[in-house]
Amino acid sequence: MIIPYFSMFKTLFFGQYTNTMFYKFNDFKNKLDIQPEHNFVGIIPLSSANNYHIINKYVPKIPNLFMDFHFSKLENSKDFIYGYINIPDILVTTRSIISFILTRDYVVFIDRDEYVAQAFQKISESSKNQDAFRDSGCVLYFLLDYIMAKDLEKINSLQQNLVQLELEVLNEKNLDIIKEITNYRSRTMKLHHYYVQLEGILQDLEDDISDLISNEAKEYFNILIRKTTMFGHESEQIWEYTSQIRDIYQQQLDVHQNAVMKFLTVVTTLFMPLTLIVGWYGMNFEHMPELEFKYSYPIVFGFSLLLVIIMCVIFKKKKWW
Numbered sequence: 001m002i003i004p005y006f007s008m009f010k011t012l013f014f015g016q017y018t019n020t021m022f023y024k025f026n027d028f029k030n031k032l033d034i035q036p037e038h039n040f041v042g043i044i045p046l047s048s049a050n051n052y053h054i055i056n057k058y059v060p061k062i063p064n065l066f067m068d069f070h071f072s073k074l075e076n077s078k079d080f081i082y083g084y085i086n087i088p089d090i091l092v093t094t095r096s097i098i099s100f101i102l103t104r105d106y107v108v109f110i111d112r113d114e115y116v117a118q119a120f121q122k123i124s125e126s127s128k129n130q131d132a133f134r135d136s137g138c139v140l141y142f143l144l145d146y147i148m149a150k151d152l153e154k155i156n157s158l159q160q161n162l163v164q165l166e167l168e169v170l171n172e173k174n175l176d177i178i179k180e181i182t183n184y185r186s187r188t189m190k191l192h193h194y195y196v197q198l199e200g201i202l203q204d205l206e207d208d209i210s211d212l213i214s215n216e217a218k219e220y221f222n223i224l225i226r227k228t229t230m231f232g233h234e235s236e237q238i239w240e241y242t243s244q245i246r247d248i249y250q251q252q253l254d255v256h257q258n259a260v261m262k263f264l265t266v267v268t269t270l271f272m273p274l275t276l277i278v279g280w281y282g283m284n285f286e287h288m289p290e291l292e293f294k295y296s297y298p299i300v301f302g303f304s305l306l307l308v309i310i311m312c313v314i315f316k317k318k319k320w321w
Helices: 002-013 046-051 115-126 136-147 151-170 178-207 215-281 296-317
Strands: 021-024 027-032 040-045 073-076 081-087 096-102 106-111
Touching: 021 115, 027 115, 040 046, 040 115, 046 106, 073 178, 081 136, 081 178, 096 115, 096 136, 106 115, 106 136, 115 136, 136 178, 136 215, 151 178, 151 215, 178 215, 215 296
Parallel strands: 040 106
Antiparallel strands: 021 027, 021 040, 073 081, 081 096, 096 106
């Protein structure tokens, strides 16, 4: 009878869900079915997070624990640190969120879309030095470092896309791309805000006013701060680059509109003398000798044609078209 009661107790107290994972520090190769008492990492799906006592006990202190935000933040308390990192979709396939609660004894992640679970799976497979995951701060560092590992590559890819977009605008291959330019501006602005907010979070983790993070982890976070600062500068330059592309697009659009207006002006100017002739001989006077002359029509036609040719030659020499 003991085993069934223990199983029921485990389900009510810790929860028992297939996507929930627990690991002991320094041992990411072996996934645990139940929550250890201390020195562990927990990855709990958002859908079942409210069934875990280790999560529910923080709800009174963090009322917005299960809410979604469009920014990243960090909240320090006396005995824990709550972090919320919103990764923009320009760096990942879809917008991903890392939400965690960190103490001296453990770090628990609330996994919203299995992003954290997949990241830890790859970290455990690729990491050769399991001893590096010796405390909660180090675990958080290695997760953030893994997530940022390909950021520079993606930033460079984004720069190449913008260069190609600029060439299309300059070559007038596509003057109807204002939506694409606006989309890039919006996404690069979010990317820059992400790095600015992430730098602030890492700075708070390094300062660690609650004294929950080891000195080794603080040194690791200092490395990430320098990397994040560099990415922040790169993202700011990219955002400014999108502003330049928008200005170039507007200039090209103005040039195109000016060319259209010049063409219409030339056509209007060519027809002004002809309009005068038509208006002149369209007057209803009884005595107009030219109307009765046998060769009036061919003379007027020839004169009009010669006038148009002369004006075209003048426009061409003046480079007005």
